[in-house]
Amino acid sequence: MxxxxxxxxxxxxxxxxxxxxxxxxxxxxxxxxxxxxxxxxxxxxxxxxxxxxxxxxxxxxxxxxxxxxxxxxxxxxxxxxxxxxxxxxxxxxxxxxxxxxxxxxxxxxxxxxxxxxxxxxxxxxxxxxxxxxxxxxxVIDTQLLYYRKSLLKDAGVEPPTTLDGLVDAAGALTTGKVKGLFLGNDGGAGVLGGTPLYAAGLQLVTDEGDVGFDDPAAARTLGKLHRLYAGRSLLLGAPTDWSDPSALVQGLTAMQWSGLWALPQVQKELGDDFGVLPFPGDGPQGRPAVPVGxxxxxxxxxxxxxxxxxxxxxxxxxxxxxxxxxxxxxxxxxxxxxxxxxxxxxxxxKGAAADVVRFTTDHGYAQPLLWTPASQTAYQDALSRIIRDGADPDRELKAVVGKVSGELGRVKKNAKKNAKKKS
Structure with missing residues (x-):
């Protein structure tokens, strides 16, 4: 493999x-x-x-x-x-x-x-x-939103700069043969991770080492991802998943979440008929978000x-x-x-590559070191239920906050033990 x-x-x-x-x-x-x-x-x-x-x-x-x-x-x-x-x-x-x-x-x-x-x-x-x-x-790898300029122009849709705008654009761009947005064959649960939370102005873990999304804005933002799924504007069951840009270049979707690695292929296939965007911000404290690793x-x-x-x-x-x-x-x-x-x-x-570098510099975030595998699993499972099943975001996130808080407490306790050993 x-x-x-x-x-x-x-x-x-x-x-x-x-x-x-x-x-x-x-x-x-x-x-x-x-x-x-x-x-x-x-x-x-x-x-x-x-x-x-x-x-x-x-x-x-x-x-x-x-x-x-x-x-x-x-x-x-x-x-x-x-x-x-x-x-x-x-x-x-x-x-x-x-x-x-x-x-x-x-x-x-x-x-x-x-x-x-x-x-x-x-x-x-x-x-x-x-x-x-x-x-x-x-090296730095990053994800971003690709869009077909011609399809947006024909539909009278502007490149979305807010999450609400993305939801509306995906609906307007969906026709009989073309879906408005592709976030992966699971509807985005596997790839988006904490990106929507950062787009809402939140964090996975704060700089002080506390839970960074114990806030009503988190549930509000994640609920909008279910609107995308329930509105049937997401491409599902594509021949290749989100990391491959084939769905975009073959005209199966007007917008696709993928990675910087896909840019040369997109440019070769589409010429100038594409643009790139960060994940759009949501809410009064929102900001564009660009996941990097x-x-x-x-x-x-x-x-x-x-x-x-x-x-x-x-x-x-x-x-x-x-x-x-x-x-x-x-x-x-x-x-x-x-x-x-x-x-x-x-x-x-120059071109889209320069835009990506700028987005990464201005809006890039990486998964924090204090975000443990156990925290990741709890959040990821909840995100999947919210997007695909329409589970209540408030209830789901309350359980995740409790799990992550326990994990952060464990990490801090281990740090104190190590500090005592060194002293």
């Missing part, structure tokens, strides 16, 4: 059994020093595996072997970090609080000395805990060559800006994690 960077942005980590697949499929690095093992999840973009092998081979201070890991990568790495046979260096969708608090990953703050401000804060912040940086962001390079605390591993991470993801730009833009379409590289990239300086 081929897994793309885009899966990072889908809400939640899919359940599955821990697999032992993967193995040593990469050639070793050119160095004659310590032997380092580096893990990546299996990307879907052609050429990515060959690129990371090439980077590893260019590092002369260690012999780096790349492992390309298919299957449920997050579960594989979580299990491997508890053993002595795991990777020295690995990319991670996180790391998680449990991994940080459990001392499974190395503090990498010093690697970014002098360049920390050049990393986009939207993706660096979720990798920062207790004032320390635990992984170096590699980034895998990061981390170092295992149980690795046998931690100093060499840290030096390799700094060389690849801090010093070698040429490799960083190549990784972001030569295999698929992504934004470099470094602000300076994003500004230099010619492919990101």
């Amino acid at each position: 081929s897994i793309s960077r885009r899966n990072l942005l889908a809400a939640g980590v899919g359940a599955g059994l821990l697999t032992a697949c993967g193995g040593n499929t990469g050639r070793g690095g050119g160095g004659s020093g310590p032997r380092l093992s580096q893990w990546y999840h299996q990307y879907g973009e052609p050429g990515t595996e060959q690129a990371v092998q090439r980077y590893a081979a260019a590092f002369k201070k260690a012999h780096v072997t790349v492992q390309w890991r298919p299957g449920n990568y997050d579960q594989q790495t979580a299990a491997a970090l508890l053993t002595d046979s795991g990777p020295d260096v690995f990319e991670v969708n996180g790391p998680t609080l449990d991994q940080i608090q459990g001392g499974q990953v190395v503090d990498l703050t010093g690697l970014l000395a002098g360049v920390e401000d050049d990393f986009n804060p939207a993706v660096l912040t979720p990798k920062t805990y207790d004032g320390r940086i635990w992984a170096v962001p590699q 980034a895998y990061g390079a981390a170092v295992s605390a149980r690795g046998g060559h931690r100093e060499a591993a840290e030096e390799y991470v700094k060389w690849l993801w801090v010093d070698r800006t040429d490799y960083q730009q190549d990784f972001a833009l030569s295999y698929g379409f992504h934004i470099p994690a470094r602000i300076s590289l994003a500004r230099k990239a010619a492919r990101l300086r």
Whole structure:
């Protein structure tokens, strides 16, 4: 199974059994020093595996072997970090609080000395805990709303700038053969995640570490997503899901939620007949919302060559800006994690790509580090019931707030225990 960077942005980590697949499929690095093992999840973009092998081979201070890991990568790495046979260096969708608090990953703050401000804060912040940086962001992936200019013009519909406007536009654009909006084959429950909450001016977790959506605005906003579903203006049962732009380019829908990675294909198929938008704001405190994510390079605390591993991470993801730009833009379409590289990239300086960079800079948010898997599952299940079944948003969210509050309390308690151990 081929897994793309885009899966990072889908809400939640899919359940599955821990697999032992993967193995040593990469050639070793050119160095004659310590032997380092580096893990990546299996990307879907052609050429990515060959690129990371090439980077590893260019590092002369260690012999780096790349492992390309298919299957449920997050579960594989979580299990491997508890053993002595795991990777020295690995990319991670996180790391998680449990991994940080459990001392499974190395503090990498010093690697970014002098360049920390050049990393986009939207993706660096979720990798920062207790004032320390635990992984170096590699690229930025983001989601956005694509729309067909010609279909909106023919229907006399303006590109929506509010959630109410999106609901109305989806209805007006729905005809016998074309649906107004595609949010995925499940109606949006799987991909939207916390985006509607941020669009309502709320958060998943506040900066103080409390529940960020214990507010009537949350129920009001999520209820409007059910209006989309119940109004039959959503495309359901498309041949491909939200991450593939085929529904938009084939004329099955006038608007589609997808990712930045889809932009080259959309541009090739539609030319200038498309535009992009952030998820529109809702309510008096509303604001546009752009979900972003980034895998990061981390170092295992149980690795046998931690100093060499840290030096390799700094060389690849801090010093070698040429490799960083190549990784972001030569295999698929992504934004470099470094602000300076994003500004230099010619492919990101005009048209829809420039709009996406601006939206990401102005409205980007990442899933907070304190948002645990248990919180994610509780919220995701409730969101699905609200959208598809018309469940009462107030009742559903009340239960979620209780679950998330308990999770945040557990996290704070663990943090106090760790602080006492250090003292």
